[in-house]
Amino acid sequence: MIELTINGTVQQLDVDPDIPLLWAIRDVVGLTGTKYGCGIAQCGACTVHLDGQSVRACVTPVSAVAGKSITTIEGLDTIVGTTVQETWEKLDVVQCGYCQSGQIMSAVALLSKNPQPSDEDINAAMAGNICRCHTYVRIRAAVKEASQALHPGRSQS
Amino acid sequence: MSRDDTMLPGRRRFLVATVTAGAGLTLGMCLGGCSREDKESAQAGPGKTGNRIISDAAFEPNAFVRITPDDRVTVIVKHLEMGQGTYTGIATLVAEELDAGWSQVDVEGAPADAARYNNLFWGKLQGTGGSTAIANSYEQMRKAGAAARAMLVAAAAKQWRVPPEEITVRDGVLRHAAKGIQASFGELAELAAQQPVPEDVFLKEPGEFRLIGTRVARKDSRAKVDGTAVFTQDMKLPGMLTALVAHPPRFGARVRSFDAVAARAVAGVHDVVEIPSGVAVLGKDFWSASKGRDALQVDWDESAAFMSGSDELMAQYQALADKPGKVARSEGDVSAALGSAAKTLRTSIAFPYLAHAALEPMNCVMQRSEGGVEIWNGEQYQTPDQNAVAKVFGIGPEKVKINMLYAGGSFGRRANPASDYVLETAHIVKAIGGKAPVKLVWTREDDMRAGYYRPMYYHRLEAGLDADGNPVAWQHRIVGQSIIADTAFEGALVKDGVDVTSVEGAANMPYAIPNIHVDLHSPQVPVPVQWWRSVGSTHTAFAVETFIDRLAAAAGRDPLALRRALLQDHPRHLGVMELAAENAGWGTPMAAGRGRGIAVHESFNTYVAQVAEVTVHDNKRFTVDRVVIAVDCGVAVNPDVIRAQMEGGMGFGLSAALSSALTLDAGRVVQSNFHDYLVVRLDQMPRVEVHIVKSAQPPTGVGEPATPVIAPAVANALSNATGQHFDHLPLTLSA
């Protein structure tokens, strides 16, 4: 049994200790917003927050996060989280949508620690998230707009 | 407010009856008392934006619209939503003529039923592709909305005892101004269902559109930002097993024998079965099936396998290009014109295989149902898939029920003429005797290595200029596998030995040159190939558009000016080219080390021009900084969706221009995942501007046409900056 907290709920999981967190979340806990795209930390579709930091769930064994607190797209309830989601919706960033949970999780992690990221900061934080629909123009715009919405009045660096 | 309703003189009258033959408005079929079956079949899979119980008072005037007493309007969309915005676009067409409020509209994916939901451009076939979704549905969906509206108006007229002409409709509400009465769609739904189905309907003139041509919010945004959108990967059925398949390491290899002892010993593994395409390991979840597959020992018979590599193939293609191919176009006398030209130029270009690499790898969920089979899939090709699966089980195609879910991208891949991964799932279900629902999951590595690629191509071009620098001869030879050979489309799309999809964009290249010859070799190679976003144009646009720039340079002419001179009979090419050039500031000076390039191309009856700006940083490194796009796709149904498809479609082509290549070495696919199959990431994405030509022409597709234009635009910009020319993709600068 491995105990972890997912979106604020303590879960006891009867799983193989090497099972990647991604598959524990999807197949065992049953939360499917977190996606599989590559399995080798190359695409970012599986991005979740581990104690507030973004991590690739596909390469994180569940045993390594025992006792820790995980947030998935379904549990984004901070002001930064909901603002990013609303901005994504406002700009109609999504196309197929498959990458977008991961994109949003990366954007929320970025804006939570760096409220006014520069273009370089955005590149650095988001380049690990592939979008095969190439929605990058709007992802970039939405990160900036969410930053503005969270900190009105302050100018973009 | 208001335009009058059914009788505006400007409105064109459309016979409903003309679209009822086997398709379109199956009016009257489901009025008032729908049978249970009708309701179930009208109800789609989870790829929907609303999720409600259909009450008995629901009004379903045809196969595409349902209105319920709670004032919700559900549009049943026959095309796959794979990112291209079709759920939004089709719903816009219905809502426009229905005069529904946008926020009351929900969308559901249609079930597989070609009698009602066929693609009108594809005869009796239901499916999505070729950028046809809006184009084939434009009139059909508007008629569906207009018919529903007419029945609502008739219901109100009856209830209020007024002539229908005096009733106006706006945002889901019917009104009679003089009497001061109004009612919502929902309030009238039940009575509307009892009205006679109109024999003909009136459609709005473009000047009356309220939704078409404006920005409306995408219908799938919310579910895709909160993680609730259901993709095939997310399906879970009671007792479902997850299947991973050990595929042969080389194309054409087969299972000789296998040892499943270790695989079966893995906790959670339920079964190991041989199927035609390999050996499937079924587990209680992905992880157990994956560990089981790792433990599986398969002895492959490679006696009939393809053992060659990309380099050897390319050498064969080059040798083939020395010989004339099957003629795709021939005008004038190219040999004579080349012989007498003042100046001749030659080039050759090599294109690699490309994977679609949709972010959701291929997958499919299937279970035996009573007397049939039920499928959950990001379903792009209903009719061929139904037929293929029916054959495996020896049942009628109508017994194959398909739930169309959201697809996490496709780029053509999920419409596979061989139904490959769907059929693989069927064989697994059959091999386990249908005892459990099965979810086939391809890993990224399976998706990259198990086939179906944009073919590798080799192009050779030769052209002649007269003494004044005017192009007088153009010879273009293409070598590459046919994606159509051995498919059901061979009869229709291979003409006199020429696969029209291999030469589209080359055989019909628009430049006015008096002597033109285009021919094709289609070597047979056992590497599985398939259409890839924008199909033939993925390679032909690059060849034509970069070679035109070469001719301009050789003639000392501006590339835009030369194109302008040679496109006088092609106003829509000219229109997008001028619009892009103007907005890009064509002709303004660039700093040293920077370059600007243009390309223009028509595909799927949509015209796109792009101007790219590049910066060359050092000998081998460059960035694409800015891309200005102009598009003419007829009536712009959803301008923001069009913009999104221009941005994304261009980006998809940019990945191929800058970095993607799939190579074979001794029969094995070299690349396996995104660390070696490289695609554009956010930091490489240029700034993008999109300009849409105003047009009253019927709408044409936007999913594909931006893709082929960027590689030549970038190559031309790099040539402008460095003087180098490019004989292969992806683009690399030489030292």
Ligand code: FES
């Ligand atoms: S699935 Fe984890 S990074 Fe791709």
Ligand code: FES
């Ligand atoms: S929206 Fe399709 S992969 Fe990003």
